[in-house]
Amino acid sequence: MAVPNLDAIATTTIKNYRKTFADNVSNGNTAFRYMKMKGARKLSGGDTILEELMYASANGGSYSGTDPMDITVPEGISAAEFNWKQYYATIPITGTEKIRNAGPQKVQSLLEARTKQAEIKLINDLGSHFYLDGTGNSGKNMLGLAAICDTAPTTGTLGGINRANYTFWRNYTNTSAGSFASAGLSAISTAIRSLTRGEDRPTVMFTGSTIFGYAQAAASGRAQFNNPVLADMNFHALKVEGIDLVYDPQCTADRLYLLNLDYLSLNIHTDENFVVKPFVEPADQNFMVGKYLVALQLTVSNCALQGVMSGFSA
Numbered sequence: 667m668a669v670p671n672l673d674a675i676a677t678t679t680i681k682n683y684r685k686t687f688a689d690n691v692s693n694g695n696t697a698f699r700y701m702k703m704k705g706a707r708k709l710s711g712g713d714t715i716l717e718e719l720m721y722a723s724a725n726g727g728s729y730s731g732t733d734p735m736d737i738t739v740p741e742g743i744s745a746a747e748f749n750w751k752q753y754y755a756t757i758p759i760t761g762t763e764k765i766r767n768a769g770p771q772k773v774q775s776l777l778e779a780r781t782k783q784a785e786i787k788l789i790n791d792l793g794s795h796f797y798l799d800g801t802g803n804s805g806k807n808m809l810g811l812a813a814i815c816d817t818a819p820t821t822g823t824l825g826g827i828n829r830a831n832y833t834f835w836r837n838y839t840n841t842s843a844g845s846f847a848s849a850g851l852s853a854i855s856t857a858i859r860s861l862t863r864g865e866d867r868p869t870v871m872f873t874g875s876t877i878f879g880y881a882q883a884a885a886s887g888r889a890q891f892n893n894p895v896l897a898d899m900n901f902h903a904l905k906v907e908g909i910d911l912v913y914d915p916q917c918t919a920d921r922l923y924l925l926n927l928d929y930l931s932l933n934i935h936t937d938e939n940f941v942v943k944p945f946v947e948p949a950d951q952n953f954m955v956g957k958y959l960v961a962l963q964l965t966v967s968n969c970a971l972q973g974v975m976s977g978f979s980a
Contacts, residue, residue: 677944679777680757680956687785687958688940694789696901696914697796697872701932703899704869710936715748717825720929720968721834746825746835748965750935751800751808753791754957755784759945761952784958793916796964809964811872811923814930815974817841824969838924838973846880846978851906853975857924858907861973868924868973870910874917877978878902881911922975929968935961 680687692698709715725736757780767776795802799812809824816822819829819836827835838860843853854871861868873881885891885904893910896903902913909924917923938961945956966972 676757676759676773676777676954677942677956679774680781680958681942683781684940684942684958687781688960690785691788691792691940691960694785695793695796695916696912697916698792698932700870700872700901700910700912701927704927706932706934708934708936708939713750715750715933715963715965717746717748717931717965717967719744719746719834721970746827746965746967748809748825748963750961751806751963752938752959752961753788753808754959755788757781757784757945757956757958759954764954788958788960792962793914797914797916797918797921808962811921811925811964811974812918814964814966814969815839815923815925815972817974817976819969825966829969835969837969840973840975840977842977843922843975844977844979846877846884847980850880850978851884854906854922854924857973857975858909861924861926861971863971866926866928866971868909868971869927870912871906871922871924872912872914872917873922874919875913875915876919877922878904878911878913880978880980881906920976920978922978924973924975926968926971929971930964930966933963933965937961 692702725738727736729735757777759776759780763776767773792808795807796810797812798807798810799816800807800809813822813824815837816829817839819839821830823829824835829835838857840853840857843850858868881891881904891904891906893901893903893905896910896912901910904911938959940958940960943957943959945954947954
């Protein structure tokens with residue numbers, strides 16, 4: 667016997683699951699989960715995201731007595747501009763599946779399976795795109811660390827700003843880190859110092875399996891590298907000079923990213939924050955489909971405080 671109002675039942679089910687779906691997608695990605703834990707930004711409105719640039723461009727200096735002060739508005743670039751990127755995951759149910767799964771319990775089981783498939787799709791897409799350069803799918807993918815922390819940051823345009831023309835918009839890079847066993851921790855320490863401005867310093871490092879394995883070997887038996895807080899939260903992580911070094915299986919091989927999250931933001935649009943679109947049935951086909959949608963972007967306001975290292979060996 668067919669289930670009455672199947673479309674309504676399915677739509678209500680995925681709407682009720684929306685928050686769990688959003689949490690599962692975020693928690694399924696190491697970098698997303700870490701950044702969400704530190705506070706992802708939820709923004710509304712605007713065709714683009716404007717990031718006010720955080721670098722030394724204001725007027726100021728020493729003075730004595732009644733010396734005149736420079737109160738002119740500094741010229742030059744004051745903001746970077748980033749486009750929103752949209753992602754979707756569909757939950758399709760064919761007419762044949764409707765017949766085979768007649769009955770509320772079977773419908774629920776089918777929806778759970780399809781929703782899990784949608785979760786996995788977004789987990790894989792967002793997790794991998796976080797580390798890429800945003801040029802995939804004709805530039806429709808989100809901006810990733812390969813663009814923000816480029817191994818060759820002296821060329822290319824990021825946020826509408828040409829890095830060839832503005833040195834302040836270039837990240838730190840070391841592409842010949844060398845043997846981790848003999849000089850890896852020293853090279854990381856050098857990078858941290860290069861990315862430190864007063865109290866500003868990297869807040870997290872992400873890397874993949876190989877480099878994290880090197881770090882684990884170097885840290886073996888040395889309590890100062892233990893990271894019990896993140897371990898209790900089911901992260902694979904160490905501490906290096908007080909900074910979280912986090913293993914992410916989706917991180918690009920041979921990359922170690924040093925990030926300052928005070929100037930790097932994961933932005934999610936409030937109007938499209940894993941929203942649910944009701945199941946609809948095309949006029950000329952016997953199936954129905956629901957959708958989860960999210961609009962987001964990774965943005966940066968100070969590239970000089972972000973870094974990338976590569977060229978490690980055992």
